[in-house]
Amino acid sequence: MTDFHKFGGIAGLIAAGTYLFGFVLLLSVLEPAGYGTGDIVTQAKFMAENQLTMYVWNLVIWILNAIVLVVLALATHDKLKEKSPAFSQVATSFALIWAGLILASGMLANISLGAVSQLYLTQPDQAGTLLRSLSLVEEGLGGGNELAGGLWVLILSWGALRANLFSKPLNYFGILIGISGLSTLIPTLAPITGAVFGLGFIGWFAWIGIVLLRN
Template sequence: MNFQRIGGVCGLIAAGTYLFGIGLLLGVLEPAGYGGTDMVAQARFLSENQFIMYIWNLVIWILNAIVLVILALAIHDRLQQKAPAFSQVATSFALIWAGLVLASGMLSNITLGTVSTLYASDPVQAGAFLQSLTAVEEGLGGGNELAGGLWVLILSWGALRTEAFSKPMNLCGMLIGFAGLSTLFPALAPVTGAIFGLGFIVWFAWVGIHLLRN
């Protein structure tokens, strides 16, 4: 299997990590009490559900970051001859994004273990610690989508100019990119963040299938 096909497989896996994360969040975690504003209650939830939260972090952060790097490099190989400048700049942002995602996953795992230990002796302190670390995690990989938005926007713009990918795929990528940049504005973030995440499921799968077929 050549590197382009490996990149295609990674694109499908990336889409799968988003689907897994959303499905687990909506189908299991939120109904069980995850995601409220009471940090002490959230600390209790984490301490009682460590295993499933470790699995969730592993998939949506760690695995996603790994396949993102491979996919970005595979796309870079595809575009560098037709649009070298666009490809280089876009790939730089992709690697930055992957690093932020990976850092968020590592921080989430450390937070999970520490909160669980603190909660056994001091629930209030565990809640305060969780609140502080959650803000850091949001800043790294969840609160805004600047790096990911710039990657897909610049990549899709360059591919559109050179017809490296299909026009609908490139327009989809540009829409996702603008949605990602819009998350910098708190008033827009709830809507544009959803567009960014759901749009990337489609785009990852689309690019993955394209790389596998071509």
């Protein structure tokens, strides 16, 4: 095992942790407190009153996730490049694009949090309008569809399957997640396939992390 593969395995486990942290905080703290409910002005008010919690949430699910995703992507690239260089190069390209989009979304989310919270103190309606506009941009970058992430795990898993790398159950699981990510481009399927993509990646990140640590 090279040190870099070990770092990739740790990055996979951390990535799984960021997703798990996001879901747990959303369901146990944010939603019970009113996050995502009411009109857009009410949502702006929620952000203004819960800045620290929202900042930590953004930091973990966006910024930290993007950082460890780069390490994981390069580690899997190193494992696959000898047996399937074309698949490895294409998959890693989409992984790095995805990491960039996630990082941009996190930076925008934090800038939005400060701007909306400050504006809400004097102009609540304008804060709601600003939040709506910034949320659309954020969704377009990293939350509205899962094209880049879906392509990464689909191509990586397909290439690993052809190269007899990792394990077949892990690769088939990755292909399933990749297809669910691509399916988020269809509006009628997005609510279901988006949940499959997000929850499935918790397991996939942890699984690939353990594989990299053991091999």
